[in-house]
Amino acid sequence: MGYNIIDGVKYTKKHEWARQEGNEAVVGLSDYAQDKLGEIVFVELPDVGTEVEAGKGSAVIESVKAVADLYAPADGTITEVNEALLDQPEVINSDPYGEGWVYKMELKNESQMDELMDKPAYEKFVVEEDEK
């Protein structure tokens, strides 16, 4: 099964992606994660101003069958959420790295981004995950 794994973003072991823009990061769900979840029908977004912690739940994504937490890729504060997802959560399925972004956050410690996986590392990680 081929998954779209793009350049220019970093990936977490929980299958979030984060793209750094200055001291902010745009965060979403990887193509692998949206494929595993199936048709997404509901998104619960955090409030702007919420402080999030790396590896902790920061939003909830629900498909018909499953409830999944979206874990924050780094410590920081939510600065913007993609409210279009409230009415059209399925955009995460069709365009996970584009229109399907979930929130933007201000990074507390930019160096945390270095700990995330780049494209080649994530490609390898996904293959291992599928073999489990």
Add this chain to the structure above:
Amino acid sequence: MSEAKKTPFYEKHVALEGKIVDYSGWFLPVQYSRGLVEEVHDTRKRATIFDVSHMGEVSVEGKDAETFLQKILVNDISRLKDNAIMYSPVCYPDGGVVDDILIYRISGDNFFLVVNAANTDKDYAWFQENVFGDVKLQNLSPEYAQVALQGPNSEAILQQLTDTPLGEMKNYHFLPSVNVAGVDCIVSRTGYTGEDGFEVYCKNDGASKLWDAVWEAGQKYELNPAGLGSRDVLRLEASMPLYGHELSKELTPLQARLDRFVALDKEVEFNGQAALKKQKADGMDRMLYGLEMLERGVPREGYPVKSGGQEIGWVSSGSFSPTLDKFIAMAFLDPEFADQAEEVELMIRTRSYRAKITKLPFYRRKK
């Protein structure tokens, strides 16, 4: 728990890129590449094929077979004709449910029961515990494969594979020996989706041939495979109970509003009769209701339901409904509140969401 078992169709699911999961001890596809939502539409508009080989089959034969079944079933099979099928819960003496099953009367004192996969061993033990007289019980589950062909195109597909005129087979009827593409099958007009369709049983050695024949015959009728995920959503839309959700050891058929399958005044005394009669007379503190979300949110099993801040029950099954494009749930609620209320609050994680009480079933096919 021991390693999950493969059905005779396992290789077909892998070839069709089914996402395989372990479902009560069986490796089965939860969905295929088209996805759960499309599989629901495929079933309602065209036709789908499901592997339901995990279901259990038990044969009951002998002079006392009918009396034995009358004692363990809450429905009344005395009026069940040959080649006809009846649905019935099986109850414990306290009215709690052992399982809900289908009874096929092959002829006279020869019956074929279809039971839930996860309950097969428990049911068989229960039957053995209650059996008496001239009754021969056999657990045929390991020998049988089963496919469900569901949706409006089902008859046209299956008819290509047999000379038996399927148009003459009524809903909840069957034939015990039908030649389908050279395989000897039990063919019944039944299903768990709310659509027209057939369930076809054969011995394991004919299974692969049967699947391939149905698959090929289905190509010009846009047949697609469908998995457990869409099966669960389809049955919820049609408001059919699922054991472990709407029925259990702690929930009676009356609470699940299955009154028309409970022959309280049956002549043969049956397991649960006294308890169910008492419950009917006394009333119930939890009964099944339909809920439709008024705010976007996915109702799921176990979520609490409140009215005016007070907890009045729980969700037993819930999902997004692709057919209705709504979020729906079945819930056990306190009738004292639910019969007054038009709206209730459904708790999802930390927030409450508005839902309205609706009639069941959510979906009924146009005939």
